Every structure is written in C-alpha cells, then in structure tokens.
Amino acid sequence: MELYAKKVVHIVASADIESRLVKIAQEYNRGGYTIYPARGGGDLGVQSGMLDVDSNIAFMMVVSEKDLDQILQALDRMIKRGYQMIAYVLDAQVLRREKFGVKPS
Amino acid sequence: MELYAKKVVHIVASADIESRLVKIAQEYNRGGYTIYPARGGGDLGVQSGMLDVDSNIAFMMVVSEKDLDQILQALDRMIKRGYQMIAYVLDAQVLRREKFGVKPS
Amino acid sequence: MELYAKKVVHIVASADIESRLVKIAQEYNRGGYTIYPARGGGDLGVQSGMLDVDSNIAFMMVVSEKDLDQILQALDRMIKRGYQMIAYVLDAQVLRREKFGVKPS
Amino acid sequence: MFDFSGLLIPAVLFFMLGFLASVIRSDLKFPEGMSKGLTIYLLVGIGLFGGIELAKVDLSEAIGSVVAAIALGFITPLIAYGILTMVGKVGRMDASAIAAHYGSVSAATFLTAVAFLEARHVNFESHTVIMLAIMESPAIIVGLFLASMSRRMLGLNGQSDDKHNSEGTFGHLLRDAFTNGGVVLLFGSMLIGMIATSNSLDKIMPFFSKQGIFMGVLSLFLLEMGMEAAKRIHEFRKIGFFLVGFGMVMPLVGAVIGLITGHYFLGLSVGGTTLVAVLAASASYIAVPPAMRMAVPEANPSLYLTLAIGVTFPFNVIIGIPLYYQAATWLFG
C-alpha cells in the first residue's frame, strides 16, 4: 500500500483547556483532531481523572509537514502565556492522503 | 536493552465499526490489538463521545513489518467500501519479540 | 519551532499493575507519566474493560534518551518476574525541553 | 390553539435546557459513558414495564399490536425512501439508510410522550410498549433490502462479493438487526417482566418503575439529548434545505399513518393512539445507526444522524407530541 508522510502532534494537558486546543485544530488543521481521556502525573502532581479539574486529555492531530510549524507556534504561544502542557511530534505514514489536505484559505 | 523493529498501526474510526477492526486483528495479527476510547472532529463533524453513535475509538496494533501490508490492504478495502477512518503507521522498537510473532498459518 | 529529540515509551498492561508502573515513573522519570484507559485482545484473551480485572491501561512516558535504558530494564525485570505487558518505544520531538529534564539524583 | 402547557413537563424542559446549554456554548458535558449507561437503564425499565403489563393482558389482544407494529416497520421506510428519491433526488444509498431510521422508533421520544400523557392523567394501552420493542428491527431489514436493491440499480457490487468479509453477507446483517444491544435489552427485559415471579419483581421496581426513579432518569437523559440535538444544528447547512424539511414532514406523515392504525385498526384509546402515532413518527438513533454504518457504509452518517437527532427528535418532543395528542382527541371528538 502506498503511504504518505505526515506528522502526528500529541499534546497532554488539563481537560479544562480543551476548547483552546480545538480552536487551534479548527484554525490550522481543518478541524481534524482526536481526543483521548487521560490522567497522569508530572510537575503539578497527580491528575487522578476523578473530578473535572483533575482530568487530563491527550489531544492528537495528524498534520501536514507544512502546517506543522504554525501549529507548534500556536502551542508555544499558549505555553508562554502560562498554559501547562506537554507536546511531542512523531513521524507517521498515513493511508489516504486526501483526508489530510491543506487547510482551506 | 535489546529492542526489535516493529510497526504500530493506529486507526481512528466510529465505535460502531469496532467488530470489523477486531476481525482484521484476528485474521492478520494473531488477535493482538488495543482499543482506546476517543472522540474528535473531522470532515463528518464533531464526535462528542456522548452517545454510542457519536463515539470514536482508536484501534492500535503492533505488527510485524511483513504483516503490515496485508493489514493496510484490508483497511484500504474497508475504506473503498465506504467505511470512514483515518489510519497511520509509526516505526517502533518493541521489547519482547516473542509477543509479536508471525501469524499462525 | 525548535524541537528536541526524546523517546516515548508506551506500555499496555492490565490495569491491576498500574501502581508498579507509576513507581517506575517516579523512580526514573521524575514522576512524569500519562495513563489512557484501554481494552484489547492478545494471548490472554479479550480484555473487555467492563470489570476492573478485565481492564487494560496504556502507560506512556516521555523520557530522555539517557534514561531510556534503565526504564526498559526495569520493565524487563517486571516481565521476567511474570507481569504481562507489551512495550514499545518511539522517536519523538518535543516542545519545551525543560519539561523533560534529568531525574534528580 | 397550540397548548403550551404540554411543554411544561420536566422531560421536555430538560431537553430544552440541554439544547440551550449547547446553543450558548456552555462547557456543560456529560462524562463519557453516562448517557450510554442511562440508555441501558431506560431500555431495561421500559422493557420490564411492558413485560409486566403484557403478562396481564390476554395474548389475542396483543397479537393485533404485533401485526400492526411489523406493518408500520415495513411501510414507513418504503414511503420515506419514495419521498427521498423521488421528491428530493437524494442518492439511493443515503435514502436507504435514512429511510430505515424512520421505520424504526425512538424510545426517548416514546417515553417523553408517556410523561406528557401522565402529566394529564391520560391512560394508554400497555401493548404500545410491545409495539415499541417490535418496531426496532423490521425497518433495519427494509433498509438492508433497499440498500442492496439500490446497489444493484447503481451497478455497485457492495458487500457480498468480498471474500475477505463474511460479515458483509445478508444473513449476517440480518442477524445484526436482531442482536443489536438495544433490541436484546428491550425484548429480554420484557420477557423477564413476563416470567419473573411478581413478588421478586416488586423488589426491583423502586429502581425501574415510573413510581420509582424512572422518570427522573429520563429527564437527565433528555438533558443530554438536548445537547446532542443542538450540536447537530451546525450540520443543517451541509445537509441542505430539503432534508431538514423532510425531517419535519416525515414525522407528520408517520403520525397520520400511526393515528389511523391506532384508532381504526387497533381501536385504542386516545392515549394509546397518541403513542402509536409517536412510534410511527419517531426516528431511531440507537438500533439503526450502527446497523447502517456497518451495512450501508456508502451512506453518509452525517445525514441520518443529523436528521434523527437534530431535526426529528426535537420536532417530535416540542411540537409533535402535543400535536399528535390533539389529533387523537379529535378522532375521538
């Protein structure tokens, strides 16, 4: 099968800031994103997932190489303003190039 | 630690077609798969995860390089028949080669 | 955006052994880890996720290259003692190097 | 003329609250699994209620309802398919999948109608619950039939030629129609309501009965359905004017058929006739969508989900139920 190189951006953050991240996906990734419920531990202590305030989400976007940088910059702006998150990027090969086209502009 | 090269296939699709994907794992991956609850947004709008019809799953399989292609082809057949999904492949290094052997044939 | 090379360790195991894995994260990864609820299928049959005994978790750690090996060795020790799990490692590029520093020692 | 007091019942008001919450973009959100759990509870409760009532009536009375339910389940989707393809030029695969939803029923709409009737102390025949259970499945079969017919007309070769996929065969898909979780829960609970000793049933009824917590749970569920319905509004533009209109006209068509069936064919009371109208007018969002997603993957799920949840469900809850009740009282006028 023919595959196409894309980037996968993974973010782990408090569930409370979900709407901000969705906004980024809408602006830079044609509204494409996937959210996983998550909990965890880190510098801010344990996020048990039991109360809303204690829940994390993992926010995943499959993005084009060329959209990657402005997405990372948007995330960086959030981080600079104080929003806590971790973010990493993976190299991936996708099926169906047409699902991950350029953003309409 | 010695690690072994494998492929990780990630699929995001409606929870309704889970049984189809499990079938693929049983046929081509010795029944090995992991499912994560998920929600998200894409071309078909928002999948809020609240009702069954509105829930996604992420379906993950660690597969051998040599099984990869027929798994992708099985996915591609599903896509061609109309099933909506996104799928990507990652390069991974696994611990314990014996857990991901060849499929019995 | 500048990115930094890290490793992402993914483990899928029974939810019952979560506390062991958290201990590893605390010992070797400054307490940094993320847990996803999961279910799945493998050599031990189907883990439906309905009862506690039937639930998996995916345990994810973003780690430094240099911490990787001792984490993998800790996992290997668990596996040798009989704990069932699958584990794989991905190459990732992270934002914010300072979030994934060396473990205090 | 239109009597607004019918809207002042908690079920409807909570639906509106959920709708509003979504419209004003509140961050209100039900946790993953909550409405799925509530759905399981509601289906079991309604099934038990139906079974207990069924054990009391004699079977010959019920048989008419069974026949009527099957007939409604077969006829309404055919009409829907006709309207969609002939009036609306909707694609045949989409039309098949949509049609199936209208032949089946929405338990939440039915229960809202029950709450509506009870708030006015209107009695209804308990057979209607059997009809609810029975009507879940036949429409799925009609949908499968329409889809395979459409495939042949369009020259697609669909599922059956796929060697790799035994699930695609008609037999398997048929089985899916009857082993759907919702169908199994409804029928199973009905059977349990019929055969369990009445003494032992009494012990569980504070949990499941309408004298217990059932109606409260329903309200909470409708709160969630309100949010889901409102979320779909954004899709209205995408699915187009014709389909949105169809989502409001088709219930009326169904209701008329239901009213006639309930009043003339089954000879039911005002309450019972209203409920049959509601059954015929409502569109499934539990049993049919997964069946169509599996069996008719060529159809666009946005279309049928938006229609069932975003158009027809709110239409029935807010406008339809009081209207059908009014019509039923006229028939008795």
Next chain:
Amino acid sequence: MFDFSGLLIPAVLFFMLGFLASVIRSDLKFPEGMSKGLTIYLLVGIGLFGGIELAKVDLSEAIGSVVAAIALGFITPLIAYGILTMVGKVGRMDASAIAAHYGSVSAATFLTAVAFLEARHVNFESHTVIMLAIMESPAIIVGLFLASMSRRMLGLNGQSDDKHNSEGTFGHLLRDAFTNGGVVLLFGSMLIGMIATSNSLDKIMPFFSKQGIFMGVLSLFLLEMGMEAAKRIHEFRKIGFFLVGFGMVMPLVGAVIGLITGHYFLGLSVGGTTLVAVLAASASYIAVPPAMRMAVPEANPSLYLTLAIGVTFPFNVIIGIPLYYQAATWLFG
C-alpha cells in the same frame, strides 16, 4: 464543647472514609466519569429543590437574598486577595485566582450542611439555595478583574493583545463565567423547578428529592471527595505553611461575614444563617477552577486546587459546619 455528634452523619463519615482510604493507600478508585456524573445529578437535584421552593415564596422576600449573594460574591474575594497579597506576599496572579475560589461556593459543602441540619431537625429558608446558585459566578468576574489589574501592575500584557486568540478578551471570559456547566445546570434546574407543573414534577422527585435517593448519592460523592482531599495533602509542603493556614482562616473570615449577613441583614433562622455562613466560608472547585485555568493561566493550579479541595473543603465539612451552626445558635441565644 465541640459537639461531635454532628460528625456522625453519613455524608461526613463517607468523606472521612474516602480520606482514610487514600491515606492508607488503598487502591480504591472511582471509575472515570463517575464523580462527574454524580456532580451533574447533585446540581440538578439542588436546582430543582430551589426552584420548587422559590415558586412558593414571594419574590420580594427572595430579592434580599439575591442582593446579599451578589454582595458576598464580590466582597469575600477582595478580602481574600488583600490577605493573600498583603499578609502573605503571594504573587498577584496566584492571589487573583485563589481569591476567586473563595468568593464562589462549594455545593457539596452546602449539601453536607443541609444534611447536618436535617439530622437535627433544624429548618432553613429555601432562599439559601438561590444564593448558592447566584454566588457561583460573581466571584469569577472579580477574579478576572483582579487578574487583569494584577497584570497591569506587573507589566504583563496578558491575553488581550493576542491577535490569535479572541477567547482571551474580557467579554469572552465573562461569558465563560455564566455559561459554565455547573452554573447552567443550577440555574436551569431552578427554572424548571419553578415553571414545571407540580403534577409532572412529582413524577421525577423520587429520583431527585431528599426524600428520594438524593442524600444517598451525596454520600457516595463525598466518599470520592474524601479521596481527592487526601490526595492533596502531599502538596501541602509545596504550597507552604502560609497558604495552608489561609485555607483554614479564610473560611472563618467568610463565615463571620456570612453569619452577620444571614442574621442581621436577611433576618434568617438559625438554619438559614448557618447555610449563609457555609456559603461565604466555602470555596468553589467546580465553576471557578476551569475559569481560572482558562483566564489566568499564569497562576499555578496546584495552589488553588490544593486549597479548595485539600484544605478548605475538609476544614468546612469536619470543623466548619458544626462551628458555624454553634455560632448561629449563639446569635439567637
């Protein structure tokens, strides 16, 4: 002197059990979503109760409570901010976010106080529930105001200059304060309790009312809160001696203001006065934290969450409520 019998009610005992379970490092864990679901239920139940009671009183009586609630919501966070920045040298952004929590309320603390009063057959005025609903939001506004003032003082340029982020504007943040899920549920349910026909409300009350399962659900929820509170103890060292002390002194300050308001300004009974004290003394962990996480990202969430859930909540449940009740009886002495 201190009357321990007030602690021997299930709500408090389950809180202690959860706390203990966490302290002995039990693997007890609520499934994802369970306490979120219980929270939704509790907010709807309390809203309905308030609405039904409100429909009975005349509006002029209630208006005083509304004014008092708004006043409390504005004044207590200002006092808290003052203490934090002047006595404690807490950073201004952190102080703004923490202050907002103390101006708002904790529904679970309020309900525990209701359980406490009911176990002693002490009546209370139902207006207090309106006050609960109203006090959720104003403090958020004060928090936003304090944060933007602090930003100016610190020379930060915060949210508003960010072209990429219209959500950062004051207007948007204000909207968040009133569209928060908890606020919408409370107000919406209150409205439903007021306007739904009483006959139809009766049908859902076995689910939502205190004669039904409400108090049992509350106990289960407090079990979970106990675990959450205990989990925060590990953070005590990090947040420091001053803040832990603040988390116990501030409720006392609030309670005094609340007692005065309830007794002298509103002329409430012992029960009502106790509840107003509880409202003023309690700190929000539902509506305010997400608002602050969004609007004041510069503040450290560990601080306000540890204070609200790990210090003030247990303090109020175990020590505060009996104390405020005692004080209220003295006022009437």
Next chain:
Amino acid sequence: MFDFSGLLIPAVLFFMLGFLASVIRSDLKFPEGMSKGLTIYLLVGIGLFGGIELAKVDLSEAIGSVVAAIALGFITPLIAYGILTMVGKVGRMDASAIAAHYGSVSAATFLTAVAFLEARHVNFESHTVIMLAIMESPAIIVGLFLASMSRRMLGLNGQSDDKHNSEGTFGHLLRDAFTNGGVVLLFGSMLIGMIATSNSLDKIMPFFSKQGIFMGVLSLFLLEMGMEAAKRIHEFRKIGFFLVGFGMVMPLVGAVIGLITGHYFLGLSVGGTTLVAVLAASASYIAVPPAMRMAVPEANPSLYLTLAIGVTFPFNVIIGIPLYYQAATWLFG
C-alpha cells in the same frame, strides 16, 4: 426435584439475559466504568446493611461468625490447593493463585442468594454480612503463603530478592490484602452503618437499602456479569477439562463445609445456613484477582479469572444457590 422457580427472580434472569446476549454475539456493551460504579454502590449498600444490623445484635453473638469466617477463609483455599496440585497436577504457582480465589467470596453471588431467599420470604441472620466482609481478605494471605512456599519448592526466588521493588515484600503484599478497595468499602460502610445516627441513616436508605433501589441495581449488575461469564466460555478449551470440572466441584466442597459450619457450628437458621454455604462456595473476582496479579505474577490470570467468573459464578447462581438452600432445609428436616 430441582425447583426451577428459584431461577425466576430478576437477578438470575438478568444474569441469563447477559449470558445469552453474549452467546448470540449481540453488540450489547456496558460503557467503560459502569459496572465498576455499580460494584462500588453494591459494596457500600451491603456494608451499610450489615453495619445497621450489627448495631442491633449483641457482640458475643457475632463473635462466633467472625471466627467461623476466618476459619473458612483459611481452610477452603488449602483444600483447593490440595485438590489442584495433587489430583490435577496443576502447576504450583497457578494452584496458589486459584486457591486464594476460592477462600475469598463473591459479593454478587451472596446478594443473588439474598434475593433468592427474599423471594421465598426466608429470613436469615445478619451476621452473615459480617462474614462476607471478613472473608474477603484471609484467603489472600493464604494465597501469598502458598505462593511463597511454592516458590521455594520450585527453586524460584520470586519477589523478595528484588532490590528495586519494595512492593514485592511480604509486608507490602499483606497490606494490599487489607487495603484493597473492595475490602475498605465493605468494612468502612459497615462501620458507618454502626456508628451513624439512625435518624441520619434513614435519609440515605432510599438509595442504599433493599426497600429502595438496591435490588434493581443488583439486577443490572448481574446483566453485566452474565456477559462477562459468557465471554469466558471461549477460554474453556484453553484451561482444560480438569479445571472446568474443578470450578464446579470446588463450590460443592465449599458448600458442604459451609453448611456444616452454618448449621452445626453457628446454629443458624435455614436462610443463614444457606448464605454461609454460598460464602464458602463462591470465588472472589474483586479483591483477589488484583492481589494475585500483583503478588503472584507467575500465575496465569486466564486460569483464575475464567474459573471465578466463567465457571463458578454461573454455577452458583444457576445451580448452586437453589441446591444449597435445598440442602439447608434437609439439615433442618
């Protein structure tokens, strides 16, 4: 001879429905967390019930039950281990882990027996609930002991030499046995039932008591257990003929011991004796599996889970309970 009417109670029928749903491969599925939540509720409910009853009896009466419970918890796993290793040649590590499950108890089986007895208006002594709570843990200790003995016999050096893992020490594992979530909930709720003021307990009982919604919730839980049990059938071939047989014979062995203990040693009524038999006959699937997964990782979890959930649980619910009851009546014959 075998009286089928005992099966016609909702608890058993819902179990069968779940089983059937899974066998016909229905897509029925409980959302993640639902049965975990129901389990928490059931354990709290049963604990409260036990505690309230305990507060009524005098302690000297209860002490016999406590001793008997501990004895049963120690003896049955030793017998099980003997049968497994000597008759069945099952590996020692697997045998240790399996044995522990049979020394502990299944709360759901116990509650089904309670439902069975209540449907026939048979009274039972409330001490049996204390026995249920007590029997959760001792068998875990026996399991740990058997496992470490087996390790020595097999020349494995297991947990203790692992410098990296303080959790592996016997002390830690012992602590796990008593801090297991289920154990904490049961004991904690029992204590709360004993010490809370009766007036305040009345307020929460519509939620937790058997006159309230408890039995309904149990039915829903058993529906889920039916699905879980059926799922395990596929493993029967893997675990082999001997173990499947063991899963049906061991409950009978346990029941005989339990009947003797209940009737002769404790002098209980028919109902009480039946329940002690059920306790001794049932196998844990809540407290013991995680303990064994942690402490005896060398054992294959498929074996003990399939036995406890797939063989012994259905056996007891369908065949065992009526049988033990019959036997108990004979003893009184």
